[in-house]
Amino acid sequence: MKRVISLAIALVFSGELFAQQVVDRPELFKRQSPYERYTTYRVSVTGGLGLPTGTFGNYMDNTTLRNYNVAVDFVFPKTNLSAGLSIGSQYFQNRIGRQLYSSDNQDVSAVQTRTFSAVPLVLTGSYHVGNVNARVRPYVQVGLGGAFAELINYWGNIPTGDNGFRFVAQAGAGVRVLFKKQGKLGLEAGATYQHLPFESVAEGIKDASTLNARVGLFYRWW
Amino acid sequence: MKVNYLNIMMGLAVAAMSWSCSPDALQDLTPEDSQVFITNYEKNTNFGNYSTFSLADSVFVVQNDRSGVATTALDFRVLSRVAENMTKRGYARIDKTAKPDFGVNVLRISETQTGVVANYNPWNSYWGYGGGGFYYPPTYSYYQSTERYWYVEIIDLKNAGTSDKATVVWNAQIRGDGIFDENAVASVIDAVFTQSTYLKKN
Structure with a gap:
């Protein structure tokens, strides 16, 4: 019992x-989602079109699709800001048919292959529009850093050119779209103007600035 | 199923970066397109005032710090093509004992450069040290690159007088691939004359 x-x-x-x-x-x-409560992380991988501008645009006729970027960000929920580091890789190439290049007392007949590559490493700051969990979230971004840049102009197969570390400043805007509500993975698309001073008297350029339009994926976690 | 997007994206990023890092800009360059013709001339020289030239009967071969002469079939072909072009421009070929205005030399130059390059061991991680705390030292390999090219020069004998010093008033470098091909030598010699329109007798 x-x-x-x-x-x-x-x-x-x-x-x-x-x-x-x-x-x-x-x-x-x-309870609020962790993205709203904590500083969270985001990595994005993008690639797309590179468009030479300014004096570089006159020198390099071709646009490029060899233009990639990987960015890692700290995302701050309260202020709509994020800060991070981005590393890129850009490569331009332009073949110019045989021409006679005449200077003071010299004539050179050659096919030129003009190449320019840059690996910019940039500290970025972004301001976003909308809540951190919004499906569509536009942003504006600025960045400052340095790039290893190399210009090689092949006359036939004889290389001439210059390389070194150069200052880089970026400004851009874009949008991130989450695939799922409260999701982790999304689509990113944006355009960035990249200012890169690169003076070469021999090649007649003052800078190697470019306009970059990229799309890719981003992933966020906490 | 749990998909690790982060790993996939990192993998994609590394693949994209490594692909973009070392594109070979010249892999589609034909031998003809690789040829470079460089001509220099003395600005104060009036080429119209000269009328005769002499040409050595052999090609000088310069190999780094050694030199000699060569008389292969190819060398004769080049020499006669140079003579043909000079004659076309109105200059008469005479013997070098007959006091020519110009002396023309043809040289084959071969420059060899030796360097050393470190091959880092792939077992090390990207940052230099292996995961297990081991470090594999790099191996070294030597590379040698040789560039051979034609060099043609015209020397002013008319104004040299009795001194040993004669001025080079015109020179041409012919560089690139295929310039020693039997069928190509005529056209590469012609090319340096074609771009030197000032080189003619009045």
């Missing part, structure tokens, strides 16, 4: 225990 009573008591209590859990559970869903 004692055993039956104690079992009944146990049952009553356990029932109460379950009941409490059921009552408590909705509270979980009232």
